[in-house]
Amino acid sequence: MSKIGIVAALAAAALTLAACGSSGSTEPGGGSGTAEAKTLTLWHYEGATSAMGVAWADAIKQFEASHPNVKVKFEEKGFEQIQKTAGMVLGSDQAPDLMEYNKGNATAGLLSKQGLLTDLSGEVAKRGWDKLLSPSLQTTARYDDRGVMGSGKWFGVPNYAEYVMVYYNKDAFEKQGITVPTTYDEFTAALDKFVKAGITPIAVGGAEYPAQQIMYQLALSKAQRPWVDAFQLYKGKTDFHGPEFTYGATTFADWVKKGYISKDSAGIKAEDMGVSFISGKFPIMVSGSWWYGRMSSEIKDFKWGTFLWPGNQLSAGSSGNLWVVPEKSKNKDLAYDFIDITMKKDIQNKLGNAGGVPVAADPSAITDEKNKELIENFNKLSAQDGLAFYPDWPAPGYYDTMVAGVQELINGSKAPDKVLDELAQPYNDNLADIGN
Incomplete structure (x- = not known):
């Protein structure tokens, strides 16, 4: 559960934002067939100096460079804020296109059961994300019809542990x-x-x-x-x-x-x-x-x-928190493209060098000795089936x-x-x- 960068005492009004982007699906690559500008609304609760915050800021830059007609509208939310209001917000027209959400039966599992999250199974297979995640890391990404983790459809994708x-x-x-x-x-x-x-x-x-x-x-x-x-x-x-x-x-x-x-x-x-x-x-x-x-x-x-x-x-x-795509996301293809960027080697390496636990980094690219120790200890736990x-x-x-x-x-x-x-x-x- 990642919680650094919690924004204290945010006004409730901060949860309400104007719906952005056009309705309907968009072409991967930011709708290159049209000059119409689009917006990808992204919520997460990682602080700017945290490993995830550093890596995802770079991912935003890469996304905007590869999607010239798309602007990322990033809003930092508090962990507690999203924890308590996600069900209400995601059931409204104010849902973001992509957000970080806590994994587990009580959180992502509950939202999946309520029909508030997009089934990502097809995208996972198409983009090969399942090949990058060990079985233990996949546990928190998949939920059955009861909202119980460990099997069933993919309703989220973790890009760190x-x-x-x-x-x-x-x-x-x-x-x-x-x-x-x-x-x-x-x-x-x-x-x-x-x-x-x-x-x-x-x-x-x-x-x-x-x-x-x-x-x-x-x-x-x-x-x-x-x-x-x-x-x-x-x-x-x-x-x-x-x-x-x-x-x-x-x-x-x-x-x-x-x-x-x-x-x-x-x-x-x-x-x-x-x-x-x-x-x-x-x-x-x-x-x-x-x-x-x-x-x-x-x-x-x-x-x-x-x-x-x-x-x-x-x-x-466990795996880290999940990228989830709300069922009411107006730009699902763009959300999938952003997730894909966060799974790529250079972003994974940046996450590891910033002090995170990447899921698909090149071990030789992690240069800091303390960061290597962090990742090695995780690998030790994972190898002994120690994630509880x-x-x-x-x-x-x-x-x-x-x-x-x-x-x-x-x-x-x-x-x-x-x-x-x-x-x-x-x-x-x-x-x-x-x-x-």
């Missing part, structure tokens, strides 16, 4: 005499050492996605692939009071009590979490590869690095349920078993709705 890792301040680690942990016990020993020195070790954003991903990482430490498939793909029954979620919730609450996580973090947004790590306030941040480019460009006062969550075979991660998706995916509205539940763990307002009851209810209600 992502995973959750541990960012760390090398200077802070060296000052405390801490080496990079390779086991879970070494990790908690490092956290204890920071607490003993009067330092809260982990920057956390409890008001948005980051805190729930920490709880999920803890649950995954006790999980195997069948558990993930049951929870995410409905290939079995999920027991919310089984060892996986019980360990995740109780240990997360325990981490707050131990001082690993601040009791004030329930109200912190992801952006503020990231800024606090970048400024050196916290020595550790657990979050996704979508932050990597920004860390590279903004951290000036200390050395930093990353490592995979110690001891886990499974980690939150994200905890908020399985059911519509589950993101807000997860945020609220983890906030209760941070505040201590509810016991872990009660929080797990709250997580189970909407999940099981959704299973009933889709006939599982």
